Amino acid sequence: MNWAMLFEAWVAMGANRLRTFLTMLGMVIGVGAVIIMSAIGAGTQASVQQSIASMGSNLFIILAGSSTSGGVRMGSGGVQTLTVSDATAMEELDSLLATAPVSSGTAQMIYQSSNWNTQITGSTPSYFQVRDWRIESGYPFTDSDVRGATRVAVIGQTVAQNLFGDNDPVGKMIRIKQSPYIVVGVLGKKGQSLDGRDQDDTVIIPITTAQTKLFGSKFKGTVRFIMTQAVSEAMMDKAQQDMTQLLRQRHKLRESVEDDFTIRNLTALANTAQETTKAMSLMLAAIASISLLVGGIGIMNIMLVSVTERTREIGIRIAIGAKQANILMQFLLEALMISIMGCLIGVSVGVGGALIVHKVLSINVVITEGSIIVSFLVATGIGVFFGFYPAHKASNLEPIEALRYQ
Amino acid sequence: MDEVIKISQLTKNFHTDAGEVCVLKGVDITIKNGEFVAIMGPSGSGKSTFMNILGCLDKYTTGSYWLNGNDTRNLSKDALAFLRNSVIGFVFQGFNLLPRKNLIDNVALPLVYAGMPLDKRRKRAREVLKSVGLEAFGTYLPSQISGGQQQRVAIARALVNFPKLILADEPTGNLDTKTSQEIMQLFCDLNAKEGITIVLVTHEPDIATFAKRQITFVDGKIQHDSQQEQSV
Known part of the structure; x- marks a missing residue:
């Protein structure tokens, strides 16, 4: 050629x-x-x-589960069987890295002349670890905030944008359902979740504050779901077994009785x-x-x-x-x-x-x-x-x- | 090497729907270096088939054909291509120039396959075009010149790779009488001055008289060979 x-x-x-x-x-x-x-x-x-990356890695969600009463089976979350103390007990499992109980609801919040309605998540500081969510400015709330049920809030980017515009929200006072909360931190940006929700449109407050002061709870200490993170991807199966065993034991379920909770492997869903x-x-x-x-x-x-x-x-x-x-x-x-x-x-x-x-x-x-x-x-x-x-x-x-x- | 072509007992059969047709029925001929041979004969006498075999364009059925000292029987397609390129120059009745190439490139085409570099090819092609009197038309396309000129270009192409043998199949068949005479004169000059062996097929007796030796084919055999007549 x-x-x-x-x-x-x-x-x-x-x-x-x-x-x-x-x-x-x-x-x-x-x-x-x-x-x-x-x-x-x-x-x-x-x-x-x-x-998927924004969701956090090696994640489980444990939903309060279906219970059967008189032959009528309730759907997931139909009864409130999960408690904060379940989450605390799970923290002790070796196969789990961090566990965060979550109860949530929506509420109107006000800062000066602006107001905004958003989802409010009550949880513990572990939540930031489980969701792998960094704080962009300010600080997350601490365990002592949870114990004391203080009125502090960490707000998402979308909320910060809508309430504060270009001003720095950290240290400012907002009102949620008429009660004042101090913004202690602003979350980093996460973007859309898999199902298309804006993950940044959220406010996170201590779970105790949420349960006792904001939403109240029919049964004290129950939560909607618990988020937990396994130590590693290889430990996912072991973690699931451990949790099942622990929760069955804690809920005093006999051999023949079905689980009253549902464990969802989010990593599997993501995959x-x-x-x-x-x-x-x-x-x-x-x-x-x-x-x-x-x-x-x-x-x-x-x-x-x-x-x-x-x-x-x-x-x-x-x-x-x-x-x-x-x-x-x-x-x-x-x-x-x-x-x-x-x-x-x-x-x-x-x-x-x-x-x-x-x-x-x-x-x-x-x-x-x-x-x-x-x-x-x-x-x-x-x-x-x-x-x-x-x-x-x-x-x-x-x-x-x-x-x-x- | 004195004998350019040495053929003995050459036969050629064609397979047709009507069965085997024997076109050449045992041809013996030797053509020596520097000869000028005209092959004549009526249509269907096998002279064109014979010419194609001489040019290694077609295969023969039995017999032997030695070209320039090479037995052509068992040569591969590529080896035959090499022989055609280096030993033979073809001149066809229909000129067979490539219509999209200018005259220089047409003349230089055999050198492409001889593996000569571009500048040398061009130089040699101009040289040969000049020798046939067409140096002024180098960049013309074949369609821009006359039939006689096209045949001169074809002859230049046949000459470009210093062939020993030129095979011309009815080279004047498409030309008028005057141009035919000119082309035949060119062949005579090439034969006389350069000593190139020339074999041409024609059905016009006056064209054949330009050649030194006349061979007549009838029904697949040589019926008449002017040289044998002399020797006998």
């Missing part, structure tokens, strides 16, 4: 510009589609990944979500790849036409001394050139298209080098694969028949 042959292929491509362009268009659309689709797929995956998006982006890429395949078939089709059209030329070349490899190379290079140029244009179309999708539909897109490199390699491969048969056909023509061809 040398420059002369490349030039030859270039000239041959230029001989029928419209046809070359249309053939190339197949590759352009194929590569472009693959890049746009995988950018959307990777973008969605990244969003999900972010949501499922991740798998789903992964499958989705794979599917998108697969569908896009079909157009790449169709583009390849287009190249093969045109190369076959080209070989037939130029049978006489091939005959002349063979007669004056072209070896089979020369002819094979000539047509292979042409196919390759069409597919590589189509691919180059396709990459720019794909990247541009992905950016337009991002702008217009405001979908998160991630253009990976991988998708560009892979589509490039695949396009080249398709050029060689679909170019080979016509080129092989050309190089195997019998000289005398090729020369006679009209």
Whole structure:
């Protein structure tokens, strides 16, 4: 292979510009589609990944469970069987890193002339650890705040934005349901949760304050759910067993009785979500790849036409001394050139298209080098694969028949 | 090497729907270096088939064909391509120039396959174009010049890689009488001055008289060979 042959292929491509362009268009659309689709797929995956990371790692949620009374089974949370002391007992388990009981509700809050309604979570300082939630400014409340049921609050970004605007909320007094609370800290930004809720639209106060002063509680000490974090991913199963055992024991359940709580493995849920998006982006890429395949078939089709059209030329070349490899190379290079140029244009179309999708539909897109490199390699491969048969056909023509061809 | 072509008991069968057709029925011929041979004969006498076999473009069924000291029977396609490139120059009735290439590139094409670098190719092609009197038309396309000129370009292409043998299949078939005479004169000059062996097929007796040796094919056999007549 040398420059002369490349030039030859270039000239041959230029001989029928419209046809070359249309053939190339197949590759352009194929590569472009693959890049746009995988950018959307990777973008969605990244969003999900972010949501999962924002949730905290190795998480369990223990929900107060279904109880059966007189044959009527209640749903999850139907009875309030979980207590703060269950959470305290769970802290002692070796397989758990931190445990936070949670009771929550919504309430209106006021700062000067602004007011805002949001979800209020009552918990312990462990909550920040379990959710892996850093404090951006100020401090989290402490165990002594929980013991003393003091009126302190750590507020999320959205709440800070809506109540305080650009002012620093730390140390300011807000009113929740007419009672004054001191803002001791502002939470770092978390963004959307998996189900699309704004996680930053929240206020966290000590659980004792929430239960005794804000919402009250029908049964003292009961909580809606307990969040807990296992020591490591490997310990997830052990942690679940330990918790089940501990809670059954604490709730004095006999062998034959069902659990009166439900343990949800959030990491497993997260993995499922991740798998789903992964499958989705794979599917998108697969569908896009079909157009790449169709583009390849287009190249093969045109190369076959080209070989037939130029049978006489091939005959002349063979007669004056072209070896089979020369002819094979000539047509292979042409196919390759069409597919590589189509691919180059396709990459720019794909990247541009992905950016337009991002702008217009405001979908998160991630253009990976991988998708560009892979589509490039695949396009080249398709050029060689679909170019080979016509080129092989050309190089195997019998000289005398090729020369006679009209 | 004195004998460029040495053929004995050459036969060629074609497979057709009607069964085997025997086109060449045992041809014996030796052509020495520097000869100028015209092959004549009626249509269907097998002269074109014979020419294609001479040019290693077609296979023969039995017999032997030695070209420039090489037995062609067991040569691969690529080895035959090498022989065509280095030993033979072809001139066809229909000129067979590549329509999209200019004259220089057309003439230089065999050198591409001989592996000569671009600048040397161009230089040699100009040289040969000049020798056929077309140096001024180097950048023209074949469609921009006359038939006689196109045949000169084809001859230049045949000459470009210093062949021992030129095979011309009805080279004047598409030309008028005057141009035919000019082309034949060119062949005569090449044969006389450069000592290149020339074999041409024609059905016009007056064209054949340019050659030093006339061979007539009838029904797949050599019926008449002017040289044997002399020797006998």
